[in-house]
Structures are given as structure tokens and as C-alpha cells.
Amino acid sequence: MGENHKKFEDLHRASGFINLNPLQRGGVLSDAARRVVPEWCDGYSVCDFCEGCLDRIKNPPVESFVHETLPEFLGTETARVTNGARESKFIVMHSLCEKGDCIVLDSNAHYTSYVAAERAGVEFFEVEKTGEPEYEILEDKYAEKIEGAKSKTGKPPKLALLTYPDGNYGNLPDAERVAKICHQYDVPLLLNCAYSVGRMPISAKKLGADFIVGSGHKSMAASGPVGVLGTSSEYAEVLFRKSEKYKIKEVELLGCTSRGLPIITLMASFPAVVERVKNWGEEVEKARKFSKQMENLGMQQMGQRPHNHDLMFFAAPIFFEISNRHKKGRFFLYKELKDRGIVGIKSGLTKHFKMSTYQLTGEEIERVVSAFTEISKL
């Protein structure tokens, strides 16, 4: 162990840039959360106040947050804080399914939905999407797929999953309709709302979902890794079953989950998150206006149109064309944007890329549009 370890101390993240990465736009801490960080960033911190159940800590008010506020916010009867949306999904699959069971999911699902299914030893059947340019999930296909899964495996799927919206195109399918279809087959529905809970108004109850999963670091202005999981009282008994040996510890949560800054920042940002959700209409308008400006430059916004979410996917033949003659090749777009104070579009991409306008100010949007305009003229 020598001097070369010094490199681990001096870690810097570029600051002062506009970050267009959809997974970063909703995770920026609120001012209130940022203020409490220094007091809570050591190790386990919250556990100072624990008498055996993290979610029963009264001060700081973890108990009322987890057991009252969060279920109300998610439109569920019960909720928990987890280590992330992917961990929430695994908890549901691992609780509901035995190895060899099957589930149905949309083909726009995040990779972690598939990997969680694989970890739970579960076979999956994919509801296909329509082709370019919409890449939409057609709700009625869930009936077909559930029947197909049943006839192929001899038993009904244990779970259906819908990504709401998906993380590529920002499409919002009719979740209520999917829930109705699934329930006709007695299949419970999980909504993966990693890009909606904390950004837009959403209620599991209104949509008829049995499970709702959210991401603290993606969309609830919290320091990662942290997620949320809401469900009905009925399913809570299955998901949050207690240990036989340790009567107060929940097996799927391994006793407790988010034991430090993540849950503290999730709580401290919450009032600001509640407020920003109210302005969702403006966020959608902002995205639509931006989409038009990008299309005026010769790009095409894929996915639902008019778009209903800040996460957008663009086909940009114009940038692909420039990359063929630019000295930086396919890295030119990343480089040119960075030179203009903008990051978050994956290095090396030109032809297709996704981005988000969430929580950008009018001035920032103008800077982004100007940058794309200038670059399109290279």
C-alpha cells in the first residue's frame, strides 16, 4: 500500500456544466437537503436514533415519512425505502415468484428489470413495442402476452411489469388500461416509475397498480443509492414479511436498507419535490417547445408525439453527417457541447441520443438550444 493511493483522495466532478443526462436531472439535491448533508454524511448516521427498526425512528421523523407521508405520496397503503428502484423490483419478484415462475414485462423495460428477473430465477415474456418512430407499448398486447405465457409454461405469470415512462423514449403508456387487463387475469401489476415518482403527479391507486417503484437518486432529489416501494396492505404482508428469528426485522429488506445520507436527503428534499410535482405541466410544455426547436434544426424526436415527459430521444442524422467529416469523429458532439458548458449526452453518440430538459431554467434552455444550433452548422 503506497503513495499511489493518494489518487483516491482528489476526486472532482465537473461543476458549472448544464447536465442533460435524464438520470441526473431529477437527482439534484434541494437546498434544504444540501444544507443537512454535512451533519449526516458520516457512515451510518441515522442509526444513532434507532431502537431496532430504522423505519420506526421518530426523530428524525423517519417513521412518519415512511409510514404516512410516502404511502400518501405514492397512492398506496404502505411503503418502504429501499436501496434503489432495481432493488425494489427484485424485492417484489423475489417475494412473489419461485424459481421457474414467469413474469410479463414491456420491451421498453430498463435493463435492471430483466436482471432482477434473472436474479430471481424467473422467465420473462416481453410485450413488444411498435417500430420507429414511436416505439410504443400497446396496452392490449398485455392480454395476448399473459395468455401466451400461460399456454407456454402451463401457469399464469406471477407478475406484470410496466415501465412508466421508459428510460429511452420517455413514453407514458396507458397504465390504467394495462392494470385493468392484468387484473382480468388476476396478475398483479408493478409500475416502474423511476422517471415519474418525484417528477410528475402519480398515484398507484388511481392507476390501479399493485406495486409502485420509484428512484430517490433519479427523480426524488436524493443522494443515491435510494429507492421507494409502495404496495397494498395485502401484498405488504408478503413483501415485508418478518424474520422468524428476529421478529421485528423484515427479511427482504435484510433488516434495514437505506441507513445514512440517502434516506436523510430523501426526506429533506421531499417538501421541494412535492412542490415541483405541481409544476409538471410546465415541464411538459418546456420539453415540447424544446423538441420543436430541435426538430427545426433537422432532428426528429422519437417516441410519443406530442411528448408527455421531459425525457426525449432524438434521431440526429445531421450530427451523424458532421461526425463523418469532423476531426473528432463520433466524439465531436460530446466535445463541442462540453466546450459550450454542456454535458450529459453520452460520449461517442451522434445519430441517436436521449436527454432531458427537467428543471432547466429558461436561460439554460436557451444556452442548450444555441449550442445545438451552432453545432448543427459546423
Added chain:
Amino acid sequence: MGENHKKFEDLHRASGFINLNPLQRGGVLSDAARRVVPEWCDGYSVCDFCEGCLDRIKNPPVESFVHETLPEFLGTETARVTNGARESKFIVMHSLCEKGDCIVLDSNAHYTSYVAAERAGVEFFEVEKTGEPEYEILEDKYAEKIEGAKSKTGKPPKLALLTYPDGNYGNLPDAERVAKICHQYDVPLLLNCAYSVGRMPISAKKLGADFIVGSGHKSMAASGPVGVLGTSSEYAEVLFRKSEKYKIKEVELLGCTSRGLPIITLMASFPAVVERVKNWGEEVEKARKFSKQMENLGMQQMGQRPHNHDLMFFAAPIFFEISNRHKKGRFFLYKELKDRGIVGIKSGLTKHFKMSTYQLTGEEIERVVSAFTEISKL
């Protein structure tokens, strides 16, 4: 959603106190880590630099940390960063065992070892401990228990687990001997080192362990939740198997784990952690001296004597006696210590309690001894 959410914003942790809680003493951030917190506390942060594999990020140097530095530090061929020691243990059990398999563990194991086994659907056989006052795990009992498990279930245990040290008494069994015994039966050994990795010098290779688990927030000066998991190349293929659909994503890690401040603080504190491990001898001396001072006040230190770890368990009949006549009853000790600027002993305990002197300065130790002396005279 109303005004009552404001309570989630104003979260404070008592500061300026000496915290004797063993699980907090090793989690205090290094100065270097504290410095980088403001830059990295938003959401996912590290993912700015990810091209699909978090553990392959080159800048910040996650790749060299995870794939070179950490295995060297743990004495293993390979390592990963996880969401915590409990999650590391579940990864091992879930990878090695089928439902209905069995494992052997020491009866000083942390509750999360049992809960992880329960989550993995695995039966456990406990290696009993000796009685008061040592509560020791006798190494040879592992042979007996492995044979017992085999004759009872008809198949050998898939795993043995040893807690090194345990979190109640701070006992350090002869892990090398346990490893030898387990290997005679072809049973791999997992060492739960949540209270040793990052505090004392330790090498899985030297001890002969197949898996080693550590805790970032408990003992590596990192912001929770974060853990480490090291193993051999042979077992790495099983534990860190890749997804069939997403070839670069590891199934048990659900793609990636610690995606934010936890891994950044783990890295930033690492050089300081390497240095403090070198001073382990002084920490043991400090604990032994403190133990003597407590015994001079009429308490008895349980567990191994002389003690080999900063985590100590005291029987304190003298405080129990005072609690019977103090107006605060059994809460008197917590109250009296807090009045003297000391926290971390569980509220309500008097007769028995655990605590740690890890990383306390000489002056702080003196304050703690004075406080206990004053309180013993009440």
C-alpha cells in the same frame, strides 16, 4: 400534501458529542472524504462517467480501486463494492445455495447473517458459544456442526460463516483454524469482517477464507450504505456471473450497486484507512487500558481477555443498582452521559452495554473515563 412536510427539511444530528457506538466509530469520514462530499452528493453523481459498467469507470479511478486496490487490501483475487455487508452476505448465499440447502454459522453472528440466510431460503446450523463471561466460539465445533448438518439434511452445508469479530463482544476467534476445518469438509468459509476490514490488518488469503465481507459505513470511513465483498477468481465466476441478456451486467449486483456518494467517500477515505490500520496495535492497547479503568469502577468486561478489539461489552451491576434509585430509572445512564457530552450507549441500558474506543483521542478517553467515574458515584 401540506405545511406539515416542512418538518422533513429541518433535520439535525447532535454534534460535538463523543459517540461510543461501535457502529459509528469507524464510519466517520476522513478529512479528504469530507472535502469531496459537496461535489458528489447529488443523486447518482458517479454515473456521469459511466459507459455501462460502474466498476470500469476510469476517472474517478473506480476501476483501479475495485479491481486492483481493494483485492490487494482484502487479500483476495477479486472484489466488488456492494450496498453493505449484509448485501454482500446475501449475494454469496444466494449464489451458492438453492432453497432448502443449509449453512453453518457461529452463534455470535450478526442478525443480518441469519436474515440473509432466511431470505435465501437456507436452513442454518449454529456453532454454539461458551457461556459467560467469554462467549467464545470454539473453532473445533465447526467440524461437529458440519457433520451434524450433513447427517441431519443428508447433504453437506454449502457455506460456513464466521463473524470476525462479532458485534456484541468483539471476540476474534482463530479464523485460520476454522478455515482449515471447513476446507477439510470442502465447505467454503465466509468471514464477516464488518468490524475488522478498515480497522485492523486482515487478509482473506492469510486466514484461508474464501469470501470476505466488509462494511464501508461501519469500518471504512465511508458514507452509507456501502460494503465490500472479496473472493477468489474461482468463486468470482459464480458470484459475479453476467446477465444472459445484458452481457456486461452482473446479475447479483443488479448491474451496479453503490452509485453515488458511498463509493466516492469509500475511495476518498481509503488512503486514511490504510494508514489507520497500521496503528491497530495502539487501538488494542487503548481498549485494554480503558477496560481496566472500567473494571476498577466495578464493571466487568465480557468476551476475550485480554481483549483484542476496540468493541467491548461490559456488565455493569453498579449502574443497574443506581438505576433502581435514580429518578430517571433505567434511562439514567443515557441521560447522565449525554449531560457530559457522551452518546452512543443505547438508551435504557444499564446492566450490560457495548461500546468502542476506536479512534478516540487520549483527551476524549479521559473525558469518557471521568464521566463513568462520576456517574458510578451517584
